Amino acid sequence: MVGFLKTKCVFPILCLCVFFLPTLCFHAETFSFAGEVSFSFVVPQRKGEEVSRSLFDTERRVLAEIAPSPGEAVKENSSFILAANRTYRKDPLDGFKRYSGGWNISSIHYWASVGFTAAPLFAIAAAWFVIFGLTLFFAVCCYCCFPERRRGYPYSRTAYALSLFFLIVFTIAAIVGCVVLYNGQGEFHSSTTSTLNYVVGQANLTVSNLRNFSNYLAAAKTITVDQVFLPADDQKKIDTIQTKLNSTANDLEYQTKQNSDGIRKLLDSVRLELIIIAAVMLLLVFLGFLFSILGLQALVYILVIVGWLLVTGTVILCGVFLILNNATSDTCVAMDEWVMHPTAKTALDHILPCVDIATANESLYQSKKVTYQMVNVVNQVIMNISNQNFVPSLSLFYYNQSGPLMPTLCNPFTPDMMDRQCEAGEVDFDNATQVWQGYVCKVSSSGICSTVGRITPSIYTQMAAAVNVSYGLYHYGPFLVQLEDCSFVRDTFSTISKTKCPGLRKYSGWVYIGLVMVSAAVMVSLIFWVIYARERRHRKFSKLPYQIPQGRSPRKAP
Template sequence: MCAVVLFRKTLAVASLIGNSTTFVLAGERTRRKDPSDNLEIYTGGFNISNLHYWTSVSATAAPFFLVAGVWFAVFGISLAFTCLCYCCCPREPYGYSRTCYAISLIFPFLFTIAAIAGCAVLYTGQGKFIGITSDTLDYVVSQADVTAESLKNVSGYLAAAKSVDVVKIYLPADLRGTLDNLVAKTNSFGNTLSSRTQDNRRKIKDGLNGVRLALVILAAVMLCLAFLGFLSSVFGMTCLVYFSLVILGWILVAGTFILCGVFLFLHNVVADTCVAMDEWVQHPTAKTFMDDILPCVENAIAHETLVQSKQVSFHLINLVDNFLANFSNRNFPPELGPPLNYNQSGPLVPLLCNPFDSDLTDKDCAPGEVGFHNATEAWKSYVCQVSSAGTCTTPGRMTPQLYSHMASAVNVSYGLYRYGPFLVELQDCTFMRRTFTDINTWYCPDLRRYTQWIYVGLVIVSAAVMLSLIFWVIYAGERRHRVYTKQFMIGGGDHNRRLDQWRSKEFYVGVSLSKIKFKKFKIF
């Protein structure tokens, strides 16, 4: 066995080395027989776009479907045969076994207890499963909302950058021309992501509410069926047992076994998904089927937004620094007048640090420059008071209007720079990997546990009620035989004769198909 496992792992490693562009997610866990491929072992891993994956995982639920079919057919035929014999070939019941009678009474009681336990497991499991699934959906939606909101904020900063000016100097015309289309695409992507996620959550929650209601009703009906069946058998309500409870239980047991298969299928899909997410996070550079479905791989919008945000931020900072260096920090002759000379004086205004080089790569700040976080505060001390003509009347290098323009440019530049890491994470799937890691750590264990509780509870309930049905029929027959035997013992001869027979500890009883014959035997 160890050799086989080692051989499989060797093959998997060799396959990965030989084909470095493909990685099979959850390969070991998803090795199952595929009915659609002549029962060959499925080796494609977790791939929801592959039909063979779905057929192979569906095959794990086949035993329950088979049990449901066999039960429905065999018990139905047996029930029909019993009714046919009872109606068409009636005969007087005679004799009964105390052992069979006791067993047929004890086992339904035990199976009723088992049904109660199964219903408790089922009810608890479905409640916890619905709760953890709702929490998972809420987390996914919150992450999608964060992404959509961040994209909208980026597009808002890009739109604002078009109108930012420093003394009527704007961004380059070609750069402003590309922003409209990018803002529209970014807004559309964010709105679509948010709306689709909300719609999917609503649809899934509606489906979960239906599943919850169905499971609660099923648990209640099966519990009532077990109780009523046991009590009806004990109190001899044969007609109720045969014509109502047995037929209803026959159908419900078949349906419950089918549900067992469905939830086993769901349990396996959930477990496969969790394993696949974990392996995808651990192999960030490997190519997998998720590359075709995850939004981070469709990174054209994220990449374009990242590049444009860097360009806009770079040019805005250059506008600010060029004005500070060439206008505010220079002393022009008074005769030039505004906007060159507005009576600026005093210490030079520190330049704003540009975090990007001309090729948009990161660079360090030069000594004396101020950063985004303190630029507006640092520049307040360089603002002068102005006259009605707009010139400084106190020492300073910036008028309040110039300061306002500078602050707007800084705010837009800082906003775009602040969302740069988010755009990078969106582009290279870091954001998705962190989300998957959180889901796998916080939610997957409970999802796997509670789906297992549900199908285990269904199995217990199905088996308990199925066996109860059989013993209800047996007990009903044994009880009928017992009642008939007692009636016959009491109804034979007059009172004195029965008293004499009792005193002599003898009585006569016998049964034939056509008439009653008496044979003499000792009671003790």
């Protein structure tokens, strides 16, 4: 039963969140790109002379080495039990003591306590199956073994009228229950599908951002050695980072597709099963009522046997959806409390490997720092070389620069890593490469500008590569830090808790109520089918000439 509950009963939240969202979290080493890139710009020398000068060399250690460890960054966090009040239930595996471990999908005691909430319904299903089955068995035995008693019962107008009245009432109740069940399953399917689409969208957003950032890193490696070079160890580091990013993106994309396809099939199968149950029960009630009214006693008894089995299965399904409703509510409460207690140790820690806030902030700080330094690299080239009118004697920096001065690149951060607004005359990451194309000159075979311009195609390509990497760090760095410290997952959980959970709880409750109404109404209807058929038979026999069996005194019908 526990295995069934894990795979079937809690798919609205657990499958959608637990399957996908842990993959969105990064360990610190995956994000250790911020300080690993070292650029050196080469200014072309006349007449093929191979002289290079490093204007700026950005060397940083890996963030995993710089950032403080979780134990150093923060003190030991206190433990917090998720959904403690909701999950305080009896645990049949622990002597029916109250379970106090809170929401924890890895604990068999949690599942046992959730499953035990449906124990009364499972007991009702078992009692119904046994008692009504024995009743049918003895009724058939009496009918076959004592044929002379078939016409020996008096007819009661009151019993006949009441049986007909209750038959009509519970038939209507069963029809209403079928309508509630059908509408509930439709809304439930829409709600779970909406939640699934949201989580899949978040996963796809992550995949897209990871690949975009990987592409920005790859752009730096497309430059030839004589234009901008990276030390061999830094190139290996970029390769390692790209491998990790691409591997994570591919794994997440694969898991998203596999899990989403499986969950969609599960949702569709559950929807189809509920529709079939609603349709079959509605048909059963209609035919049972019709056959009872028409006096087709043999068909009524056949439907009673079929209904006996269907009601047993429907009551069991009521228990399953009660477990589903409780598990869904538990999960929604647990997600909401996890979002409100970001530093506490909870049962989600082993599922979502988040780093502490101090480590994540250090990662973001280093990302900003490298972005700031790389923008300075580009601006030093512009201000100290491109926008200077050197004389030909300064062959190291002279390549016949001329024309309007180039705008500098807007640095999004101040020296203390605070946000900075762009000033007039600066270009930002979005339009820098387009604007700078207007300042590129044509060069001769000796590498000197032969037309008006401030930069050669070689320097422009180097600057474009630096802008690409800077843009990647600036634009995607905060997002990757959100993955690292689980704030992205917390935002996702918060959205699900606020916008998706109310619908999931409401419509799973509708399905449960519909199943209860249908099973209860059909259960009672089966009894009144038999009672009404019996009273109708007695009424029919009371109108026929009655032959007194030998040795019996006559009885008058009322």
